[in-house]
Amino acid sequence: MSDASKSLNFLEELIEADLASGTHGGRVLTRFPPEPNGYLHIGHAKSICLNFGLGLKYGGGTNLRFDDTNPTKEEQEYVDAIEADVRWLGFDWKAVLFASDYFQTMYDYAEFLITRGKAYVCDLTEAEIRDYRGNFHVPGKDSPYRDRPVEENLDFFRRMKAGEFPEGAKVLRAKIDMQSGNMNLRDPLLYRIRHAEHHRTGAAWCLYPMYDYAHPVEDALEGVTHSICTLEFEDHRPLYDWVLEQDVEEQFFKRPLPKQFEFARLNLTYTVMSKRRLLELVKEGHVKGWDDPRMSTISGLRRRGYTPAAVRAFAEKVGVARRAALSEVALLEGAIREDLEKAAPRRMAVLRPLKVTITNLAEGEAHELTLANHPDEGFGTRQVTFTRDLYIERDDFEEVPPKKWFRLAPGAEVRLKGACLIRCEEVVKDASGQVVELRCTWDPASLGGDAPDGRKVKGTLHWVSAVHAVNAEVRLYDRLFTAEDPMDTPEGGDWRASLNPASLEVLTEARLEPSLADAKPGDRFQFERLGYFCADPDSKPGAPVFNRTVALKDSWVKAEAKG
């Protein structure tokens, strides 16, 4: 994948500069630090590919570290799902670690900060703290507890740990600068009391560290060299550095200290990308679950039929930079088409069946045909049966064909893929005028696909034999939102307003060629002329359910639209 001519992104440049100057002794260690409070989405996939990619490229590896510092939100279920998603994407971590692994060290370092007069126990209420903090235009004012003596701070902090105080009664704060223009430096909270069961440490602690304190400590303890996060943490960088730099005698952290770098998070058109919004979609029933194929979650993409390689290729194509960007889903769709074009075996499937009778073929007469599984002969062949009763796609027939119509129409001749040429002789309608059957004749001389007399047909249709076909459910997905940026709502608007009511269409009458009868969940195919499809976990032997991953590009719809 790495082409010598390919330019480096800014993080690779930074790392190579550090490597050249020997800043970290030639070492590179990155980390991917999810909070186990939800499922990973395509935005996380970008971060995973970035962090693990860098770890791989520069030989140092990457830690998977769960930032489990808030027991009220985190669960083991999410830990398991996140590990599975990272593995599915194809990455291997150097170690699986947890912020909770460091709770004792973090506590010890906090006592150290207190001892050095760098942190204090504050008794202000939550509302008071907010009030004292000021705002963008008004500087904060010092807490009345700011100059509490060291011994008193230590005593209170230990008693906080011992569980003597209720939640909210006291917090530990860094003593930095209540006047700072950077709100993060106005004596940020380091610890808060939570009498809650933690998914890993149980009831061992009732004191939990805040992200801004925990994160740099974790990175330093693990020897992370480049701590890569998204742009919104930019203003937190001075605090990240402050926390580590208080260790002046280097008792806690080895040098050099890790450094934080920020990149722009991924945004995709026609979708939402925050855990909170995704959770709302699930809870409010707009989708069927975290792994609904319309979701931008990794589990959703997987169920939709995306391959890990396609997601990785997408992450590579979208690039890394520091400017907030909104990437087009078309890039993601292009990535999966590109991968599946090479990898997916071809099959014939009729989504909306229209009956075709070959009138000059005897009842019971059958021709066994051999079809290639892929343009690449290495994929081998399979047998299908051509009989008198067939189904073709309803969309492939027009009673009054538009200009440049290559498909079937009264009197028109087309090729049935891998079979023969047929001509439409008669259109049968029901009482309501609906076309219910096409009576056609075939040219026996064209068996195999071409007419010996050299006459050409422009259209080739996919088809299945009625008696041999297996019935299936096929789910067609469209974008979940109709707005490019659902979050960019007009004044007072709700992002849900642009939810696409037609994002899912379930087809229950699809007919598939028999080789698809026992498709296993996760099996991917190209249904000729339609798109790429993936067998859903809802499939049963003999009763497959397919999800459309992405449709094939279709220049006919454009030509038709233009007239």
Added chain:
RNA sequence: UGGGGAGUAGCCAAGUGGUAAGGCAGCAGGUUUUGAUCCUGCGUAUCGAGGGUUCGAAUCCUUCCUCCCCAACCA
């Protein structure tokens, strides 16, 4: 009336003073038993705007404009 960032074609994104890579999308044509794939060709990008420095500026200086992030005991 604070602090921190960012502005290069429809969307991403290289470029780090020497005269604007690449990908995606789009358009046109060719091949084709998938209107797919594949192949070929196609973009005057006022490099956010003005001013300046320089033989030479997307790159340096300056003024201005626009957009994003920050006021959880979330991460």
